[in-house]
Amino acid sequence: MASRKGQTSSPLDTCQPYAHERVKLAETPLESELDHLSESCPSEAQYPNCEVDIEGEWAQEHEIKGLPDATVFYQHEFIDEVTANQWYTQLTELETWYRPTLSMYGKPYVQSRSIASYVTSPSLTARYSGHSVKMNHPYPPLLEEIQRTVSERLGVGFDHVMLNWYQDGSVHIGKHRDTKENQVIASLSLGAKRTFIMHPHISKGEKKVAGAEVKKWVLGNGSLLVMQGDTQENWKHEIPKEPKIKEGRISLTFRQLVHQKR
Ligand SMILES: O=C(O)CCC(=O)C(=O)O
Numbered sequence: 001m002a003s004r005k006g007q008t009s010s011p012l013d014t015c016q017p018y019a020h021e022r023v024k025l026a027e028t029p030l031e032s033e034l035d036h037l038s039e040s041c042p043s044e045a046q047y048p049n050c051e052v053d054i055e056g057e058w059a060q061e062h063e064i065k066g067l068p069d070a071t072v073f074y075q076h077e078f079i080d081e082v083t084a085n086q087w088y089t090q091l092t093e094l095e096t097w098y099r100p101t102l103s104m105y106g107k108p109y110v111q112s113r114s115i116a117s118y119v120t121s122p123s124l125t126a127r128y129s130g131h132s133v134k135m136n137h138p139y140p141p142l143l144e145e146i147q148r149t150v151s152e153r154l155g156v157g158f159d160h161v162m163l164n165w166y167q168d169g170s171v172h173i174g175k176h177r178d179t180k181e182n183q184v185i186a187s188l189s190l191g192a193k194r195t196f197i198m199h200p201h202i203s204k205g206e207k208k209v210a211g212a213e214v215k216k217w218v219l220g221n222g223s224l225l226v227m228q229g230d231t232q233e234n235w236k237h238e239i240p241k242e243p244k245i246k247e248g249r250i251s252l253t254f255r256q257l258v259h260q261k262r
């Protein structure tokens, strides 16, 4: 493996699909998210920098403290507000936005969030909540530029970007974990400020990790959030409803589908 610095091996390191976890219906009715699934082991030689953890100056400066067994970074002003607003407007014009029909306890329902998804190689796929994500290839020039900007600053590569469009504060994403195969998930926020909440994830039969408390903060316009390492194993995250917010927000979640056959 290219790099899993300082981490001990866990069953998840064997490239098996991540445990498919259903969020209790009572927690987040209807809009609960299931984990994304990826399918098999990586061809690392082809995308060597996909599995490199973020470290170095940027990481040291922006690490969020107080999240035991997680590695999370946040920069409030990753890009300036003028650029963020321009990118927001341009991205709303993509023709690839759609609202997936998911399957929740065997029943179809239409997700409130629109998404658009791009991959660097046409063979890459992703699924969540019983839905095969519509992948687009190649990236349009603006997305290529944004991904390059994020990659260069962090020093890691990405092969997939999933965009989420929250048209207003009624649109949200329920408590969920993403697959650990996404070694690094970098999420750029454009538009309205929204609250981000992290919740300790306690597996059946396990005790709460000492010091692991719910943590929330506001994701600014032009901010970058990065989750890596064991974060997905030990924490859930959500963007709750905030009905007073009338403006839209787009998040670009840069990901690594490295555990797929190519
Ligand atoms: O919009 C965000 O910042 C979070 C999105 C998210 O958690 C996801 O796409 O898995």
Ligand SMILES: [Fe+2]
Residues within 6 Å of the ligand: 176, 177, 178, 237
């Ligand atoms: Fe997520």
